[in-house]
Amino acid sequence: MSTETLEAPVVKEKESLLSKRRKKFVTDPLNDDNPITIQVLGICSALAVTTQMKPTLVMALSVIFVMIFSNLFISLLRNAIPTRVRIIVQLAIVATLVTLVNEVLKAYAFDMYKELSVFIGLIITNCIVMGRLEAFALGNKPYDSVLDGLGSGLGYSWIILTVAFFREIWGSGKIFGYDVMGAIGFENFAANGLMVSPVGAFIVLGFIIWVQRSKTGYVEH
Amino acid sequence: MQQSNRYIIIFSLVLTVVLGGLLSGVSQVLGPAQKKSQDLDTKKQILGAIPAEKAALGDMEPEQILARYAEVISSEVADYQGNLVDTDEKGGPLFAENVNIEKNYKKAPEERLYPVFKYSADGKKSIIVPTYGAGLWDAIWAYVALSPDLKNIEGVSFDHKGETPGLGARITSDEIQARYQGKNLYDQGGNFVSVYMVKSEKTPESKLGPNKVDGMAGATLTANGVNDMLLKYIGFYQSYFDKHVRTGVLSMNQEF
Numbered sequence: 372m373s374t375e376t377l378e379a380p381v382v383k384e385k386e387s388l389l390s391k392r393r394k395k396f397v398t399d400p401l402n403d404d405n406p407i408t409i410q411v412l413g414i415c416s417a418l419a420v421t422t423q424m425k426p427t428l429v430m431a432l433s434v435i436f437v438m439i440f441s442n443l444f445i446s447l448l449r450n451a452i453p454t455r456v457r458i459i460v461q462l463a464i465v466a467t468l469v470t471l472v473n474e475v476l477k478a479y480a481f482d483m484y485k486e487l488s489v490f491i492g493l494i495i496t497n498c499i500v501m502g503r504l505e506a507f508a509l510g511n512k513p514y515d516s517v518l519d520g521l522g523s524g525l526g527y528s529w530i531i532l533t534v535a536f537f538r539e540i541w542g543s544g545k546i547f548g549y550d551v552m553g554a555i556g557f558e559n560f561a562a563n564g565l566m567v568s569p570v571g572a573f574i575v576l577g578f579i580i581w582v583q584r585s586k587t588g589y590v591e592h
Numbered sequence: 593m594q595q596s597n598r599y600i601i602i603f604s605l606v607l608t609v610v611l612g613g614l615l616s617g618v619s620q621v622l623g624p625a626q627k628k629s630q631d632l633d634t635k636k637q638i639l640g641a642i643p644a645e646k647a648a649l650g651d652m653e654p655e656q657i658l659a660r661y662a663e664v665i666s667s668e669v670a671d672y673q674g675n676l677v678d679t680d681e682k683g684g685p686l687f688a689e690n691v692n693i694e695k696n697y698k699k700a701p702e703e704r705l706y707p708v709f710k711y712s713a714d715g716k717k718s719i720i721v722p723t724y725g726a727g728l729w730d731a732i733w734a735y736v737a738l739s740p741d742l743k744n745i746e747g748v749s750f751d752h753k754g755e756t757p758g759l760g761a762r763i764t765s766d767e768i769q770a771r772y773q774g775k776n777l778y779d780q781g782g783n784f785v786s787v788y789m790v791k792s793e794k795t796p797e798s799k800l801g802p803n804k805v806d807g808m809a810g811a812t813l814t815a816n817g818v819n820d821m822l823l824k825y826i827g828f829y830q831s832y833f834d835k836h837v838r839t840g841v842l843s844m845n846q847e848f
Contacts, residue, residue, distance in 0.1 A: 453600045460607060467611045474618055478625035481633050489754070564810070568756070 388514075396518040400526030402587065407530040408580045409589060412498040417531050418572040420490050424547045427535035429483045430490060433472045435524030437494050438503060441465045442520035445508040452509070461504045462495070469494045499523055530579065537575045542566030634689060635661040638709050640749035641720050641737040643773060645713075646766075664713040665720075672702045674831035693733060697724045701828050708832065711737065718746050719837065721829050725821025728813040730754035732763065732821060738777070742833055745787055748772045750818070760814030768808065776802035777826065784830065786823035789815040 386393070406412045420430045444464050445452070452460050473491045476484040494500065503523050508516040539545055544552030544560040552560035565571050583589070632654050639661055640646040649657065667688030669677045680686040688707035696704040709720040717740045724733045730753035737746040750763040762768050775787045785803055793809040800806060807815050 451603065453595055453603055455595065456600055456604060460604075463607060463611055467615060470615055471618055474622050474626070478622040478629060481629035484629075485633070564759075568759075 393515065393518055396515060397522035397525070400519075400522040401529065402526075402583070403589075405526045405530065405583070406499040406502070406523050407527055407576070408583050410499075410502070412502055413527055414576075416490055416493060416497060417527075417534060417576060418569040419493075420487065421531050421535040421538050421572050422542060422567050423539045423545075424532065424535045426483060426486050427531050429476070429480070429487060431524075431528035431531055433469075433476075433487075433491055434494055434497065434499075434527055435521065436472060437465060437468045438500055438520035438524040438527075439517050440468050440520075441500060442503060442508040442516040443513055445504045446511060446513040446516035449509050449511075457509065458501075458505075461501060465500055465504070466495050499527055530576075533579060534572055534575045538566045538571050542571060631689065632657060635665075637749045637751060638665060638720055638722075638735050641735040641747050642711055642718060643747040643770070644716075645711075646747070646749065664711055665709050666712070667707060667709045670706045670708060670829075670832040670836070672704065672706070672828065672831065674833075674835040676836075677705060693722050693724045694731065697731075701824075704828070706829055706832060708829070709735075721826065723821050723825035725817055725825065727752050727755045727763075727817040728760050728811075729756070732814070732817055734818075734821065736772075736822065736826065738826075740837075742837060743776060743778055745772045745775045745777065752814075755814050756811070759808070759811040762808050762811065763814060763818060771805040775805060779803060784827065786819070786826060788819050788823075791815070 400406055404410065407414065407417055416430065416434075421427050441461070441464050445461060448460070469492060472494070473484070473488060476487070476491065503519060507519045511519070536546065539547075540551060541563045542565075543562050544550060544557070563571070565574075636649060636657060639657065640649060645660070645664075648660075652660065669686055669688050669691060671677050678686055680690075686705075688709060691705050691707045693707075707722060709722075711718040711720055718737045719740065719742065720735050720737045722733065722735050724731065726732065732750065732752040732755065734748050734750045736748050738744070739746055748769050750769060752761060752763060755761040755763065772787060777784060777786055779785045788804045790800065790804050790807045791812050792807050795806050
């Protein structure tokens with residue numbers, strides 16, 4: 372893997388920090404190449420943490436952090452990592468970053484830690500992270516890899532936040548714990564129990580994929 | 593060179609040392625803050641067993657919570673026979689707040705330590721005991737505030753590790769916990785029966801009576817765990833109650 376670096380065909384002497392090519396690293400995963408809806412990776416956590424917006428946001432930020440820095444470190448080390456043990460090296464770095472996130476949450480956001488700790492740990496197994504390391508960071512320069520990590524992280528985040536939005540408002544009538552339904556006059560809002568169970572996430576996710584594919588015309592081959 | 597066994601071994605060793613060092617460093621740096629937030633969380637749960645305190649907790653800063661806790665809670669630790677224990681295994685001083693209920697739960701009931709928290713504020717008194725048990729998926733625990741005569745539950749604060757959100761996890765909601773307030777732990781014959789959560793929800797109060805609370809639809813197995821936990825764990829405290837609380841009540845009565 373590390374031998375396939377893209378350093379050979381340097382087109383320009385100096386590329387601008389946000390060139391068109393680089394912007395694509397960030398924007399592609401938001402829609403056309405979304406890790407959840409198109410690549411269908413990271414579904415497990417998309418189901419597990421999305422009952423409410425607040426933990427989902429923390430989860431999203433954690434994943435973005437882990438993706439950016441694991442991409443960065445793997446890319447920095449890409450010429451030093453022995454090919455035969457690259458997967459375990461990636462795992463070690465991802466696991467370290469994930470543990471860091473968990474420890475910081477435990478120290479400064481204990482409520483979130485209690486709620487999310489299992490799922491934060493499981494970021495290690497999130498296919499999006501390892502997928503980007505294998506497919507991108509091992510063969511590209513650090514800055515490009517950071518952008519790629521940011522893009523995939525954001526792509527993951529906006530989907531799980533959207534799922535959480537619908538699940539929280541239908542499942543408990545709230546947004547970020549604020550009683551929206553009560554505030555707009557639905558005092559006796561009947562919460563939908565289906566939405567707080569993982570099945571609800573599948574349904575919402577299905578609708579998002581449906582809407583997205585009918586717009587982009589994406590078809591699986 | 594890069595693919596030689598020697599290189600791979602050295603690379604792995606260096607990586608392990610660097611990452612390991614980083615993690616242990618972080619754990620050292622964050623340790624005190626983590627202990628503080630864990631401590632705050634426990635104290636919040638203990639205070640939360642008293643309904644009046646719980647209502648105030650939401651608007652309080654961490655320092656205020658700790659100050660309030662120090663003001664109204666005193667604690668002691670008893671063993672299974674009800675004798676007070678004040679040194680830990682290593683001979684150091686033992687504080688009820690530091691007794692790890694989860695670790696104790698793994699021992700046989702006779703070998704466990706039983707912390708007791710005494711609440712006293714504005715003339716109101718209450719005895720708070722921690723309980724621990726198994727829900728449907730994972731551990732559940734509670735701090736139960738008992739009236740000074742030990743007959744009624746004044747309030748509870750439940751928590752859990754992995755119950756289903758919206759179903760079993762509802763035990764952490766105020767709605768469910770309020771159902772326990774004022775319920776009676778003893779039947780009319782004076783036998784300890786604990787408080788029992790019935791199956792199915794919206795049972796009329798007239799059918800429930802003083803020893804039962806309304807159930808949670810779709811979470812009967814969690815409710816069973818809660819029932820089991822309360823019955824057993826409050827039961828474990830009976831010899832402490834006999835030696836230290838009931839005698840106190842009696843002697844107080846005699847003085848009057």
